Amino acid sequence: MATAYATPEEVVGRITGAPILFQQAIPVFADVDPVTLNITPETVAARITPRTRAIVATHLFGNPCDVLGITRIAVARGIPVIEDCSQAFLATQNGQLLGTIGRMGAFSLQQSAHMTTGQGGALITSDDTVARTATLFRDKGWGHGDPDPDHYILALNYRMTELQGAVARAQLQKLTRAVRRRRRTAERLSEQLAGLPGITLPEARPGSTHVYWRYALSADPTIIRGGSDAIKALALGADAVCLGRPYVWGLALEGQAGVETVLKMILAELDLSLALCGYTTPSQLSPAALAR
Numbered sequence: 001m002a003t004a005y006a007t008p009e010e011v012v013g014r015i016t017g018a019p020i021l022f023q024q025a026i027p028v029f030a031d032v033d034p035v036t037l038n039i040t041p042e043t044v045a046a047r048i049t050p051r052t053r054a055i056v057a058t059h060l061f062g063n064p065c066d067v068l069g070i071t072r073i074a075v076a077r078g079i080p081v082i083e084d085c086s087q088a089f090l091a092t093q094n095g096q097l098l099g100t101i102g103r104m105g106a107f108s109l110q111q112s113a114h115m116t117t118g119q120g121g122a123l124i125t126s127d128d129t130v131a132r133t134a135t136l137f138r139d140k141g142w143g144h145g146d147p148d149p150d151h152y153i154l155a156l157n158y159r160m161t162e163l164q165g166a167v168a169r170a171q172l173q174k175l176t177r178a179v180r181r182r183r184r185t186a187e188r189l190s191e192q193l194a195g196l197p198g199i200t201l202p203e204a205r206p207g208s209t210h211v212y213w214r215y216a217l218s219a220d221p222t223i224i225r226g227g228s229d230a231i232k233a234l235a236l237g238a239d240a241v242c243l244g245r246p247y248v249w250g251l252a253l254e255g256q257a258g259v260e261t262v263l264k265m266i267l268a269e270l271d272l273s274l275a276l277c278g279y280t281t282p283s284q285l286s287p288a289a290l291a292r
Contacts, residue, residue: 025053035203037216038065045073055081059088059098062114062182062211063204067101068093082106086121087213089114090179094207099124104134109164114178114213115171117164179211186212198223 017027031043037060044055055074057067067083074081081102085091089107091098099105104125109117123134136143138158143149160168190201198220204210221227 020056026051028052032060035200036063036065036205037061038063039070041066041069041073044070048073048077048079052077052079055079056084057081057102058084058086059091061202061216062088062091062213063202064088064091064093064098064208064210066093066205067098068096071101080104086113088211089175090209091211092209093205100126103127104130109168112213114182114211115168115175117160117167117171120158120160120164122168182212183210186210186215189215193217 020027028047028049030039030047032038033040033043039057044057048055055070057065057070059065059067067081071081083099083102083105085099085105086108088098093101099107104123104127107113107122107124109115109120109122111118125131125134133153136153137155139155140157141151141153141155143152186202193199193201200218200220202210202212202216219227
């Protein structure tokens, strides 16, 4: 039986835990800046341990995190940075496109992304070893083109169909225009909402370009009665305004108890699938020990 939890490896960032746990690593959550809603070099550095094997730098809502600062910290420790660019097509930091700063960049192609093939995603990297591993991982570990190919690693079928690829190529031709329209619309919104008491508008760091997968604002309930819910209620009667549900329902990670609760939920979902593969199941570990 394969066991990977005796000395569990860790991945730090503002991350979705399940994919990390499927690789038998432990997700370690870093705190976020209250304005950009992104992790920072300081919050990441505080969560790094000798067991850290990667840092996931998520550019939430299309707003770049300080991935250059995070990368400097990571390089000094020999830790790779994975950029989560699912919501950040063509966003930049200091003139560099997101996804090209870390070891690799992952992009979403699901239906609400800046460009879409319906579902799926894409990964970019300039690292030949990462490219080879990713190519194997997307196709059951099979070494297409090798003289004597075999299934080299444990992997599933994540292949994109040729039809999806054709759609993606057509979508690429529209991407610059789509991002430009989103930015222009967001700028108009910010001009109209600027200066309203109790409202915090989306704000990019200096030198960064926000591409607005979502226009995420927050309301201070001590100033605006009802907070964000009150804003949504007012907007329902307005023309050409579409407000979605809150991106995160409630304070899911409020303190240590909240972190342990979320980990319990994630671990419970993975128990059966990992047990069937012959791995130690995550719930055999203490959520308190994982959350620290």
